[in-house]
Amino acid sequence: GESVGLHLPTLSVQEGDNSIINCAYSNSASDYFIWYKQESGKGPQFIIDIRSNMDKRQGQRVTVLLNKTVKHLSLQIAATQPGDSAVYFCAEREGSSNTGKLIFGQGTTLQVKP
Amino acid sequence: DTAVSQTPKYLVTQMGNDKSIKCEQNLGHDTMYWYKQDSKKFLKIMFSYNNKELIINETVPNRFSPKSPDKAHLNLHINSLELGDSAVYFCASSQRKGRGQETQYFGPGTRLLVL
Numbered sequence: 001g002e003s004v005g006l007h008l009p010t011l012s013v014q015e016g017d018n019s020i021i022n023c024a025y026s027n028s029a030s031d032y033f034i035w036y037k038q039e040s041g042k043g044p045q046f047i048i049d050i051r052s053n054m055d056k057r058q059g060q061r062v063t064v065l066l067n068k069t070v071k072h073l074s075l076q077i078a079a080t081q082p083g084d085s086a087v088y089f090c091a092e093r094e095g096s097s098n099t100g101k102l103i104f105g106q107g108t109t110l111q112v113k114p
Numbered sequence: 115d116t117a118v119s120q121t122p123k124y125l126v127t128q129m130g131n132d133k134s135i136k137c138e139q140n141l142g143h144d145t146m147y148w149y150k151q152d153s154k155k156f157l158k159i160m161f162s163y164n165n166k167e168l169i170i171n172e173t174v175p176n177r178f179s180p181k182s183p184d185k186a187h188l189n190l191h192i193n194s195l196e197l198g199d200s201a202v203y204f205c206a207s208s209q210r211k212g213r214g215q216e217t218q219y220f221g222p223g224t225r226l227l228v229l
Contacts, residue, residue, distance in 0.1 A: 034217070043118075043204050043220035044157070087155055099169045100145055100208055100216050104157040 012111045019077040021108045023090035026071060030092040034102065035064060035075045038087045047075070047088075077110075085112045117141050118221035120205050126227045127195055135190045135224045137205030145169075146188035147206040147218065148180060157204070163188055164210060195228045202226070 013019045025033075031052040036044035050057045050064045050073075057064050063076040073090050087109050091102040118139045127133055139146065147170070148160040162170035163182040177193040188205060202223045208216040 036220075038155075041223075043206075043222050046217050046219065049217065089157065099162060099164075100147075100210065100218070101159055101162070101170055102218060103159075107155045107157075 009106070010109045010111065012113060013080050014113050015080060015082060017080055019075075019080045019084070019110060019112075021075045021077075021088050021090075021110065023073040023075075023105050024071060025073065025090075025092050025105075027092060027094055027103075028068075028071065029094050032093040033064070033066060033073050034091045034093075035062075035073075036089045036091065036104075037084075038089065038107070040086075044089060080110075080112050082112050082114060085110055118205055118207055118219050120203075120221040120224050122224060123222065124225050124227075126229065129195055129197060129228055131195050132191070132193045133195060133226075134192070135203055135205075135226075137188045137190075137221060139186055139205075139207040139219070139221075141207055141209070141219060143207040143209045143219075144185055145208045145210055145216070146182065146185075147208075148188065148190050149204040149206060149220075151202040151204060151223070153201070161188075161190075192226075195226075197228050200226055200228045 034049040035047040037047050038044045048059045048064050050066050055066050061078045065074045087107040089107045090105045121136045145164045147162045149157050151157045160174050161180040166182045179191045182188045202225050204223050205221040206218040208218045
């Protein structure tokens with residue numbers, strides 16, 4: 001069955017360091033992946049997305065890497081700041097789906113130490 | 115000028131009651147969703163409407179009934195509330211524009227506590 005999971009439930013980093021949050025997915029038919037950030041008491045906020053025909057995409061301070069061979073997705077945050085503290089979710093969309101249905105992973109809590 | 119808004123933000127009620135949660139988006143999107151987030155932060159899709167037509171209906175008790183009066187609104191009515199319904203319910207919206215190209219924008223959530 002489909003599943004999207006994250007390797008670590010909590011990641012603690014020092015302010016200024018780079019953070020890497022990992023995600024494994026099981027559905028090889030998924031063709032679109034998204035990272036969301038959820039701060040305490042708020043809804044998930046879009047960070048960055050990547051299609052399956054790409055293996056890397058960069059945004060402002062964030063990079064998403066996709067390795068379809070091992071079905072692995074990662075989010076890299078450069079120069080992590082206290083404001084980056086949140087729960088991060090990866091989500092996948094099945095390629096054959098025309099409903100827009102997203103399957104979310106369980107989330108990784110990022111804690112940034114000052 | 116919030117993009118996706120939900121009311122109420124907090125809802126505390128007794129078991130057995132019936133309650134509704136409302137969602138509105140001003141992004142001009144044609145697709146709206148309801149998600150449930152449990153105490154372990156796991157987010158799961160419940161329903162989705164595209165142009166007022168139900169397109170996703172996950173395995174959800176039929177005590178939950180969504181209703182979309184127009185493209186900008188998607189409400190969720192819950193009958194006979196149970197303790198296990200306690201969770202945070204998120205509304206989201208997106209614009210359909212080809213396979214795998216839709217970003218979903220989430221509302222702030224409704225925190226439901228059933229006593």
